[in-house]
Amino acid sequence: MAMTMAEKILARASEARSLAAGEYVTATADRIMAHEAFGACARTLLQLGITRLFDPDRVVVILDHYFPAPTPAAAGIHRVVRQLAERFGIRHFLSHAGICHQVLSEWGYILPGHLVLGTDSHSTTYGAFGAGGTGIGLTEMSYVLATGELWMQVPPTIRFELVGEQSVGLMSKDIVLHIAGAFGTEVAQYRAIEFAGPVADRMSIASRMTMSNMGVELGAKFAFFVADEQTLAYLRERTDERLALFGPDPDATYAGVHEVDVNDLEPQVACPHNPGDVKPVSQVGDVGVDQAFLGSCTNGRLEDLAVAAQILKGRKVHPGTRFLITPASQQVYLEATAAGYIEVLLEAGAHITPAACGACPGAHMGVLGTGEVCISSTNRNFRGRMGSPEADIYLGSPATVAAAAVAGRIVDPREFWTETTLS
């Protein structure tokens, strides 16, 4: 039977020959990711008398949500995680290499066709590599660490065919925000997404990661791109594992197919307090910003910093605005430094922080105060997400964030980013 990417992955993971949407399976994870949550999960297992994991080599543990620790309690959790990772024999303990999704991707831990379970809702990011990544909570993760297995319902899949020409100044973030606005944040609830079409095929790996990342903001369980030659080339530099192209069968069954035309699409902004409250930037109105934040697993990669550097080159951050930049990983930070972006950004007056989740979840390094306004390259603008419940968060592309940092208010980034400044 012809299968979607989700059906293929869950069929293999549950040793079924073929599967259709709606069926329940017990699936075994190929890769298991836990961040700071590993501490609580491992403690639960010890309380149950479990001292050995199903397969420690499938597990990756990393500290990202609040590194460097902002409080003694946070430092204590990090300490416990380090001790328990050692006790349970975790070889892939990545310490403070950056944000989980970025680091697992750039270190070649995510392979096409694999089922990846993580203690983080943005595990959908792994769909950019044709992997079935999805987020689970602590209780389910404890179960998975012990058994390798989890019950899953095979999701129906919807396809977004991305067509047209992506104009200069329009980023993949704008496209995914546009989808959230036009189709709603429940369009993929209890479903998987396949992003396809010529625009998806041409997109960089980093840009695909942005869209798969925000798949969860559309409700999705998985948010795939086909694993193509570009994917394999990216992974070949990072792993010795055997790699193969991976996509759906040509005549697979979809619950819906939506065409999204990116021609003439304006940069998009999600307004407070929901990622689905999206407007073209020209209709957002006059919004001054106290903080512009560039970072997170959505948009803290090299291409994002490159765009910011292009926009900030020869300009200054607006005196009424602070521009915080948190590279998504140490590797991104290093590459951005080597490329000269960091120097440009510092000269313009931006503040660069160590690689971590940073201001995104409101845990450290840039929380918002009451009455403040932030334009952010992250994925969620829920009330209180970045600090005070009385702060307003707008979401935009790295270009929109960088342009706002210069203008001190939300503006169309194409005013600052012309064909000639694009390298």
Add this chain to the structure above:
Amino acid sequence: MENIIRGRVWKFGHNVDTDVMAPWSSLGQPWEERRKLVFHIRPEFVEQVRSGDIIVAGRNWGCGSSREHAPENLKRLGIAVVVAESFGRIYFRNSVAMAFPNIVCPGVHDAFDEGDEMELDLATAQVRNLTRGVELQGHPYASEMLSILEKGGLLNVLRERLAGQSEK
């Protein structure tokens, strides 16, 4: 697990996210501190909610993060069940794992006012507004999920599994 639930309704709108149910600042705090920080969109709810109360919500209740403190906090507040038009799927899964019931019921948001009495049969997902005398049909849990709920959550399933292994 008690199948028939009866209680007073608190009503919420659409897209109430897990950052509202469990803000970052509340994570890891002792319950008495946490209680003051959760559901900051409606402080009177946290002050007045009683054990056995029911939440009726609109679409996408629990969208957002995978933090299971969201259903945990609802449990701690004494909420017996959430009945909503639809749920964020990770929240929904986490709730099954923690044996906290949630029922999908199209039309429920319009069928209840705050303070109405609800009676709900968890096994059949029949929802009744005793105040207005209307009845709605929700989506019953699939047997795969119901069995986890009935065992009191996924950790109990794991306990059983371990016990089974040690007997072999």
